[in-house]
Amino acid sequence: AHLDRIAAVDGAVGAFLHVDAEGVLAQARAVDDRRAAGEELGPLAGVPVAHKDVFTTRDMPTTAGSKILEGWRPPYDATITRRLREAGLVILGKTNMDEFAMGSSTENSAYRTTHNPWDLARIPGGSSGGSSAAVAAYEAPLATGTDTGGSIRQPAAVTGIVGAKPTYGGSSRYGIVAFASSLDTPGPFARNVLDAALLQDAFSGHDPMDSTSIDRPKPPVVEAARRADVAGLRVGVVKEFAGDGYQPGVSARFAEAVELLESLGAKVVEVSCPNFAHALPAYYLIAPSEASSNLARFDAMRYGLRVGDDGARSAEEVMALTRAAGFGPEVKRRIMLGTYALSSGYYDAYYGKAQQVRTLITRDFERAFEQVDVLVSPTTPTTAFPIGERADDPMAMYLADLCTIPSNLTGNAALSVPCGLADEDGLPVGLQIMAPVLADDRVYRVGAAVE
Numbered sequence: 171a172h173l174d175r176i177a178a179v180d181g182a183v184g185a186f187l188h189v190d191a192e193g194v195l196a197q198a199r200a201v202d203d204r205r206a207a208g209e210e211l212g213p214l215a216g217v218p219v220a221h222k223d224v225f226t227t228r229d230m231p232t233t234a235g236s237k238i239l240e241g242w243r244p245p246y247d248a249t250i251t252r253r254l255r256e257a258g259l260v261i262l263g264k265t266n267m268d269e270f271a272m273g274s275s276t277e278n279s280a281y282r283t284t285h286n287p288w289d290l291a292r293i294p295g296g297s298s299g300g301s302s303a304a305v306a307a308y309e310a311p312l313a314t315g316t317d318t319g320g321s322i323r324q325p326a327a328v329t330g331i332v333g334a335k336p337t338y339g340g341s342s343r344y345g346i347v348a349f350a351s352s353l354d355t356p357g358p359f360a361r362n363v364l365d366a367a368l369l370q371d372a373f374s375g376h377d378p379m380d381s382t383s384i385d386r387p388k389p390p391v392v393e394a395a396r397r398a399d400v401a402g403l404r405v406g407v408v409k410e411f412a413g414d415g416y417q418p419g420v421s422a423r424f425a426e427a428v429e430l431l432e433s434l435g436a437k438v439v440e441v442s443c444p445n446f447a448h449a450l451p452a453y454y455l456i457a458p459s460e461a462s463s464n465l466a467r468f469d470a471m472r473y474g475l476r477v478g479d480d481g482a483r484s485a486e487e488v489m490a491l492t493r494a495a496g497f498g499p500e501v502k503r504r505i506m507l508g509t510y511a512l513s514s515g516y517y518d519a520y521y522g523k524a525q526q527v528r529t530l531i532t533r534d535f536e537r538a539f540e541q542v543d544v545l546v547s548p549t550t551p552t553t554a555f556p557i558g559e560r561a562d563d564p565m566a567m568y569l570a571d572l573c574t575i576p577s578n579l580t581g582n583a584a585l586s587v588p589c590g591l592a593d594e595d596g597l598p599v600g601l602q603i604m605a606p607v608l609a610d611d612r613v614y615r616v617g618a619a620v621e
């Protein structure tokens with residue numbers, strides 16, 4: 171049924187980069203065979219999932235949305251991919267994304283434009299916009315994403331679905347094409363909170379292949395999503411995430427969500443996190459710095475594209491020609507920003523300063539979580555914007571992640587859940603719920619109570 175749905179609507183939505191219908195049916199039959207052989211499979215066995223094209227997959231191409239990886243077939247599965255297969259999920263295909271996960275609209279993909287199913291002239295969010303569009307368009311019931319600065323929560327918010335950024339280190343980065351290694355966090359998309367919890371539970375947990383993986387019991391997210399009550403819970407409204415720059419319809423739905431929490435028995439208080447205002451500039455030094463280092467591996471020798479290798483040119487010339495042709499404009503912008511921020515003489519002033527701001531933001535969270543159990547805010551300041559509107563304005567694009575970035579800088583758990591439609595455009599609005607590191611169960615508990 172999902173393959174039929176993809177065939178019917180994906181020409182217009184553009185969520186997928188790769189679908190192999192025969193391969194999908196073969197995976198489904200293999201799950202039946204495992205069940206017939208008496209294997210105990212988890213609750214998601216046989217359920218289809220759309221997989222972001224940033225996760226390596228042995229039997230499917232992996233491009234990370236970049237021309238530089240066109241045609242690359244990874245020799246191994248990411249840990250998340252392997253765990254999806256072990257749990258018996260059926261991978262429908264690979265979804266479109268901003269090149270190397272850099273963007274908030276999926277317009278930076280080297281391959282295609284993905285359209286928001288609510289209004290095809292609008293963006294589906296990014297960078298995991300293929301995954302959010304696939305779930306919102308009923309092409310898949312579940313999808314994976316990665317969230318480095320908001321790339322699960324923001325696309326979930328603007329397509330009216332649920333998306334979670336687990337605690338950093340709670341879900342493995344092994345086999346994910348790296349963007350900013352201290353921030354990259356894989357997580358789930360679904361159409362309701364319990365489904366998202368089941369998917370997170372299926373693929374998360376300690377992985378010795380990831381040096382930053384946390385060796386602790388997984389937070390009980392499924393139980394929390396089933397519990398779905400907030401009576402007695404202390405909820406903090408982040409004072410700094412309001413005011414100018416927030417679309418009126420977003421602010422109105424957010425205010426109603428807070429009232430709903432109160433009516434369900436939560437104690438709501440206003441909380442100040444003064445350093446959150448500096449999260450965006452700190453992120454745009456740290457993330458490009460790490461990206462410039464991570465992307466050095468695309469050297470025309472080891473992966474994918476190679477340009478100008480005519481026997482007469484030096485390795486350096488081939489490398490330069492390949493990187494010039496293979497990387498898109500946003501990726502080049504990030505590499506240049508990051509290389510500059512890391513260069514000697516500027517390192518302390520930019521990268522070092524950004525790391526200090528990161529510590530201040532961690533302290534803001536710590537102080538806040540002495541007073542409250544969870545924090546809430548709008549997920550993103552506006553609803554889905556028109557395709558093309560911010561494509562030539564990086565600053566406007568970066569603002570889409572204003573509210574999501576603090577949790578990436580500190581590793582906190584966070585989730586976006588739909589909270590209604592904005593009056594002015596009828597488009598979905600997301601409520602963001604944030605909890606301390608390893609308290610992922612709290613964001614699911616609150617999300618399930620208000621959905």
Ligand code: GLN
Nearest residue numbers: 271272273318319320321
């Ligand atoms: N939009 C942000 C960026 O471009 C975040 C992307 C992400 O979370 N992968 O860096």
